[in-house]
Amino acid sequence: MAIPTHTHHRARKAAPHPTPLAIQDKNNIMQKNVLTTDRVDRTSFSSIKESDSGVAQSFTTSKTSSYLRAENADEEAIADGMVTPPVAAGLNPSPLQGMVCPCDGFKGWKAITIRGKVASKSFGDLRTLRNGFDWDGVGVKQEKVKREKGRCEAGKSPLEALPMELLGSIIDQLATDIPPNGFTARNIDLMSLLLTSHGMHAATLATLYKNITIPHSRIFAKFLAHISSHPALGTIVRRLDFSHFNPTGAGLTRRERDNTLNLIPKTLLKCLSLTPNLREFLAQEHIDDDLSAEVIKTLLCDLPQMKALDFCACSSASFQTSFTSVLENAQLPTALPITRLSLHECTSLPSSTFTTLLPRLPRLTHLDAAHTRITAAALSSIPHTAQLTHLNLSKCAHLSGSEVVDFLFTHPAAKTL
Numbered sequence: 001m002a003i004p005t006h007t008h009h010r011a012r013k014a015a016p017h018p019t020p021l022a023i024q025d026k027n028n029i030m031q032k033n034v035l036t037t038d039r040v041d042r043t044s045f046s047s048i049k050e051s052d053s054g055v056a057q058s059f060t061t062s063k064t065s066s067y068l069r070a071e072n073a074d075e076e077a078i079a080d081g082m083v084t085p086p087v088a089a090g091l092n093p094s095p096l097q098g099m100v101c102p103c104d105g106f107k108g109w110k111a112i113t114i115r116g117k118v119a120s121k122s123f124g125d126l127r128t129l130r131n132g133f134d135w136d137g138v139g140v141k142q143e144k145v146k147r148e149k150g151r152c153e154a155g156k157s158p159l160e161a162l163p164m165e166l167l168g169s170i171i172d173q174l175a176t177d178i179p180p181n182g183f184t185a186r187n188i189d190l191m192s193l194l195l196t197s198h199g200m201h202a203a204t205l206a207t208l209y210k211n212i213t214i215p216h217s218r219i220f221a222k223f224l225a226h227i228s229s230h231p232a233l234g235t236i237v238r239r240l241d242f243s244h245f246n247p248t249g250a251g252l253t254r255r256e257r258d259n260t261l262n263l264i265p266k267t268l269l270k271c272l273s274l275t276p277n278l279r280e281f282l283a284q285e286h287i288d289d290d291l292s293a294e295v296i297k298t299l300l301c302d303l304p305q306m307k308a309l310d311f312c313a314c315s316s317a318s319f320q321t322s323f324t325s326v327l328e329n330a331q332l333p334t335a336l337p338i339t340r341l342s343l344h345e346c347t348s349l350p351s352s353t354f355t356t357l358l359p360r361l362p363r364l365t366h367l368d369a370a371h372t373r374i375t376a377a378a379l380s381s382i383p384h385t386a387q388l389t390h391l392n393l394s395k396c397a398h399l400s401g402s403e404v405v406d407f408l409f410t411h412p413a414a415k416t417l
Helices: 005-014 020-035 063-067 123-129 164-172 188-193 198-210 217-229 254-260 265-273 285-290 293-301 317-329 351-360 376-380 401-410
Strands: 048-050 059-062 211-213 239-241 280-283 308-311 340-342 366-368 390-392
Touching: 164 198, 188 198, 217 254, 217 265, 265 285, 265 293, 285 317, 293 317, 317 351, 351 376, 376 401
Parallel strands: 211 239, 239 280, 280 308, 308 340, 340 366, 366 390
Antiparallel strands: 048 059
């Protein structure tokens, strides 16, 4: 650090007399150190005096600024082991001139932007600022992003600018509801869209998880693992389709399939608990043994948005026992939200099933009771508020032709057929 002028002269007299060339070289070197502001060996921040009173890091003045004032010529110097000649007022100003007081919005050294980027961990990048600060807005120029002709910026393509409803309808056209077979990859186009952009990722997730088709138990296990790890995905599911389920998959024997425990009543019940917004549930005869009483009760009572139930060809003894036990023992609500019901070829269900269930469907629009034990009394018990648009009563041995005609002409729910 520098010392006052008179002290400097005394030090020079006590020192050995160097040659004129050595003195000139030394002065040139010291002058370079003072005039070069962007060098690493510029004036150190340690030259700032710290106030003895007050809080820490409360700076009062600096060595360089003290030399600029003639009245402080006799001020005691801060000795730091470096001898620096006095600096004249007309020379290039030092980066420490004046008092720099950051404003209230100062972000800190690491938050100052450098060419559009955040400063690195080292304070050495402050040299790039050329003594500018983030709040100045002058001197720090942001580099303009060069846009190629014919190409849109990321996330601002015309397709991504569409409303989410319209974009979702377009993406829905890429979905494959019916798999080509149970083992090849499905919805490859949707998987590619997931990697396009953030906007396309959000819109594609809705299409990918809205309608879930389960062709075999491994797909179900994978789906259950996904929604268990990410419960938010389960809230997207609207339809759970087991109508294409193939129990013979991947060349496994019956014992091996039973030991995997991928699709059992416990896992199916867990799946229903993770899909609270489920609206459609489609089953078939290959999973009727997995439809326990708890599963059926959840489908009928615990899913308030459930609209469609399809138990096509479910006629096993276990299914019949579970279904009738729910209708007889469970406290069913007086009105269920179901609008579409299919018990197609559920030959094992007794007639009492229909007389108990149908009166609780005031919004029924679709009824498929083909090849069942439905009776005329069960048809008459359908609420008058129902508005049937689809009705299938083929191969119903407990119905006569005259009873069907009478229902079609007299019942208020049949006027919309």
